[in-house]
Amino acid sequence: MAEESAEVRQLGRRAVVIGGSIAGMLAARVLSETFGEVIVLEADQPPEGMLPRKRVPQGHHSHLLLLSGQQVLDRLFPGFTGELVAAGSVETDFTGDMAWYHFGEWKQRFRSGLRNLQQTRPFLEWHLRRRLGACRNVTVRYGAIVEGLVLTPGGDYVSAVKLREGRGGTEELSADFFVDASGAGSQSLQWLTGREPSAETTESVRIGLCYATRYYHGRPEDKGRPWRNLLISSQLPELPGFGVILSYEDGKTGVTVGSYLGEAAATEEAFLKQAQSLPQPHVYDYIREAEPLGEIRTYRIPAQQRRRPDRISRLPGRLVMLGDAYCRFDPIYGQGMSVAAMEAELLQRELSGLANGSGLDTLHRRYYRELVKLTDYPWEAALTEAFRHPAIPGDRPPGLRLKQWLTTKIYRASAKDELVYTRLVQAMNLTHAQSVLLHPSVLVRLLR
Template identity: 45%
Template sequence: MWERAIVIGGGFAGKLAAKALSSYFQQVNILEADREYKDPVPRKRIPQGYQPHVLLKSGEEAIEKLFPQFTDELMKNGSIGSNFTRDLKWHHFGFWKDRFTGDLNMVQQSRPMLEWHLQKRVDRVSNITTRYETMVKQLIVNRKQNKVLGVLVKSFKTGMEEELYADLVVDASGFGSKSIDWLKTFGVEVKEEKVWIQLFYATRLYRLKKQERLDWTNLLISPSFPENPIGASIQTIEENRFSVTISGYANDHAPQTNEEFFAYAQSLPVSDFVNFLTQAEPISDIKIYKIPNQVRRRFDLARQIPEGFLVIGDAHCRFDPLFGQGISVAAMEALELQSCLHQTKRLDIGFTRRFHKNIAKQIATPWEMAITEAFRHPKIKGKNSFLLPFKHWYTKRLYQASAHDPFIYITLARVMNLIRTPLHLFHPKVVTSIVFGWQKKNV
């Protein structure tokens, strides 16, 4: 075992990375800028904590490998179990998808509950410690050997600065990461790929006025550009609550009042969302979160990144949260970190570059899925491939065909959950249905 690893940031990516590191380092220190928290409530430094979060099947499986029986603990403490193709009522490109019991069983809950349970599991690992109210100011690097030595930190409690040394430093500090600026001081340039989506999320918690039984667990009305630019979702979470969200792209106005929230609901192509709101009562304020862009930072292409400095999670790539990919990709990256450490004997011979290249492959698929859909919006522009018109034609037909073809729907669901590659969308049965037509049904 190596002596010490430092993880910058105690969010999802940081906790998962710390667990992956704990089998290979005597000490793992998480440095978290926020205060310690004892209850499953939104954290001050996590403004998106009020918004709905999805744990894809790939993420659930990755977390389960790092923390066995994790999903069992969630279920015992109030998480909601659902079957993806049976319990999700989904309107997409003009059609409701037929519902049936498939093989994708999921767990769902609020973000604070998921993160709180993850923190409790981290606290049980004897060689992981979390140091709160601590900000990392700079990397410490041996320039001659181009090797990271540790970090310079500042305590919010005392105002004191100190140097902390380590064999490996993992930046999991989220989109606000300073890693690109830190690397610039050592002459390392990291390119960024950006798609300006100007997305807003407006979320409010509701309870049903009467304990009526709904015939769905989740309701999703996907934006279908250009016909329907507004997205809406209702997610059942713990304590008989519903996380109700309206989203819009390209700098649309976010609803801030009851009247605006309801007006957006009325603008949707189907009435189910409005029907729910009339049966429910709000139990929170409207919480708005805005994401100006999707950003992929190409650490895999950068040269001379100091050995022993790794970047994961949103610090590496921030996805469009509408697709629910961020937590799951972070979990998959943590597993990849564990695998890379298992296969290496030294941390100073191309280890950093190999790791970044490996997770770049994991990032590529969800990134491509998200930006392909974003470019359907007439106001969203960016660098794209000449294949984009074909992708838009094929996937639109795919989405519509999946509404009434169980094989296509379950194939799509597996790809969306990152447990199958997009190549499965070109299975002969899928291609045949799309190329030679599919039976339209009424909305």
């Protein structure tokens, strides 16, 4: 374990990570096992406590950490989720504590043991930062903005980053390996190829998703509500709006309302109106009664986007993308942080398979091939739903109608059938392959 390890199996002297958010911290943890030192370059200033950061504005909004993400975090930082719970994260049972209105029906509630671990995004980041701080060979340089890459003379590999700190000029920082975890605004593909992104190198589906979030004092159950979380899902195309109420640390509750191809509800009036437009009154009733803790914050997610470096021939090596820099999902499914964690473990596996540092030259090719496979399911699952809306543009893949028919069947059956609901939650949490939904034990229940 790199946190306390005395020995590092060195593939190189130094690795550099661009971006010190969720993906960057997990990448740094993994790299600390195989590089003498790891330097994380983070453009933001050091965070003050558990507050959202300027360059991570989504940190104001409700975040769920899927079961798959919880499991990876516990493997990379043993005991991590126990620490979160001890510090105040809210543990709930997904199917038991969540009232979920989905495809015209309330799902039955029962205790399945499928755990939600609920904490605000800054709380999670703060605890990750603390654990990363115990990795002796990892340093985070705040206020360090990467502005470009330096390639070796033949253009085969990345050899350094160009970075600017404070008001100073640009300097170059060399390393043996680089991870770009700079989020959805990453520019490394342009820097590597000298070309603007094209449809070939960046898959992008315009979903026009709007979020508006506000926090409130107290928990739903304090006021006698028979649930701790509540979700009213969109049903495209008729019902593009959604609403979610989640319990968080320190006895606060987050409420998010939003819509596909809609407007973000920036004012009190618009927030209430959007809640009122949902097919069930619970979110509206809740926010009319509850005491707000702060302002309404909005966010627009124009597109679900996945970069495809695997399609670029002669891509310079020794740099890989991870997290939102590689793929930004429709956030409604809560996949981003957990997929970033799974990607960090993929990188760990690729690095551990190398006999020596020369393998770093071609690691990116294998990594990107595997990354496409890792992200295919969460990518397609979100688009299967988005493509129900005729105004969401994009090439419909073959078999889409059949998939949509099947998922509708699964959603409807899961409202009444414990096994189908459990399998759906396992697939959504990415702890199980989507094939669990096609198991005969599930299919036979869909025919009832």
